[in-house]
């Protein structure tokens with residue numbers, strides 16, 4: 001994994017609750033056997049007016065000129081609900097979105113994001129309202145996430161956020177979770193010895 | 200200290216403490232073609248092996264055709280994915296139940312049929328409906344592909360504990376109301392994300408009275424309430440289901456197993472972080488009207504207006520959903536014409552589901568300009584249904600009878616809806632575009648789906664029961 005401590009970038013808003021992973025990357029793009037190349041299909045149904053991805057939907061925020069180059073997505077509650085497909089964070093990252101800020105995330109998506117060095121940051125509804133309002137005033141506003149200090153900085157605002165200690169640690173160090181677990185190989189073998197055969 | 204069922208399974212699987220988390224041992228790893236290729240590739244890149252191939256069960260279900268057994272029936276991309284699974288299973292010594300095998304099926308239908316899922320197990324799969332197996336009193340949850348790779352390499356996952364939520368359904372279920380209606384009503388009550396961070400234990404008279412198949416329908420949709428997993432405490436119904444199956448314990452092992460399984464229940468004074476109670480008598484046949492499973496009403500309720508909801512975000516979701524679904528507040532479900540019916544998916548494609556649908560289907564014929572398909576959940580379900588003549592009932596009424604697979608639940612094959620199509624579906628997700636771009640999905644029980652097929656619109660199945 002790529003280590004990440006601080007991220008600064010511009011934002012794109014999606015003021016929609018319950019964005020599910022079917023929406024983030026629809027099923028017809030799940031036939032791949034690698035982790036690459038999903039970005040062009042991100043939000044396919046919303047982003048394109050046609051099936052063949054030739055005609056961009058000018059109404060969709062990711063297509064608007066003012067949000068080009070954004071690396072931070074700000075959105076609403078329960079982001080990433082539904083299917084467990086890790087293709088969702090792969091598509092978001094491949095498109096260039098490194099940070100997702102929302103009041104809440106679905107569990108599986110949250111874990112998948114962390115496992116891909118993407119930052120899912122939880123702020124309160126009121127703090128989200130402030131970010132949406134600030135972005136409406138200045139669509140090139142920069143936002144910084146400092147993982148070490150657990151702070152989001154934007155305009156004159158500073159919001160702290162919580163993140164599990166081991167998630168923070170792995171993100172900052174860019175650690176391979178499997179390698180870490182394999183250090184416990186003896187304990188795993190010990191557990192297996194205690195299992196009845198029929199189990 | 201008094202423990203819940205979840206606490207007991209959790210404690211029995213702690214391998215070691217890692218910071219604030221634990222390493223949880225995984226007893227069964229279920230895999231399919233869509234969420235594993237990148238995990239195998241990751242293993243191969245690092246020269247790692249699958250630690251316990253014998254605890255891994257593989258099948259093909261998502262990207263296969265329901266019209267042909269050929270792996271190339273849905274195009275070269277699907278074919279490559281299926282062949283990648285074949286090769287990976289062969290390389291890593293994992294038993295695969297491929298298309299055409301008599302035990303192949305949707306992973307959450309075929310694994311219990313094998314007897315591979317036992318009470319007290321931990322079960323994971325790169326698939327969010329893994330919660331299905333909680334019906335056996337197993338802690339079962341969906342994971343992402345990086346975690347699939349982690350389980351391959353270590354047979355463990357690093358986990359922090361969820362909270363305990365008890366959902367009790369009191370009393371007896373009214374006639375014509377099914378397990379699907381119970382779980383939709385529960386999700387309606389909890390809200391689409393209302394159980395996020397919890398493991399649900401379903402209990403109460405109405406739950407205990409359910410068959411294993413019905414319990415699987417309930418646990419299956421735990422994720423639709425946002426829960427990590429759903430559980431039902433194992434009992435004689437559970438033991439009877441498992442007994443004699445291919446991978447079930449035999450002889451003296453069976454007795455030892457049952458003795459252990461009988462300890463798997465929540466202690467009387469165990470503490471739950473939250474308790475929700477429903478009265479079975481209040482539950483009606485359910486139909487979703489929106490684009491998440493929490494947007495659900497009873498069959499005789501009117502479509503709600505955004506202003507019926509209190510907070511701004513829910514109101515906004517409701518108006519967006521009404522627009523996508525082309526529905527008006529106040530409309531009656533019985534006035535809404537459908538174009539398609541899908542009976543299938545890991546929620547409702549087991550033999551009892553097909554029996555329930557067939558008993559309604561034999562009352563009429565699929566109305567003109569409605570397309571109705573029935574997709575059994577596994578080759579074993581298909582065989583059993585054919586032995587009972589259910590396929591003939593469906594075909595005589597104008598339903599198509601297909602080969603087992605996920606099919607129109609997500610449409611990774613050619614079972615897709617078109618823009619504007621409206622489908623009564625026994626699956627589990629009514630998200631925008633789930634069954635095809637611009638298509639509209641209403642989640643219902645198998646009997647309700649069959650009734651919609653023969654009436655061309657949503658119909659209260661309780662009227663049939665009353666005639667009997």
Ligand code: SF4
Nearest residue numbers: 328544545605608609
């Ligand atoms: S039937 Fe649907 S929900 Fe179930 S495993 Fe297949 S795609 Fe997923």
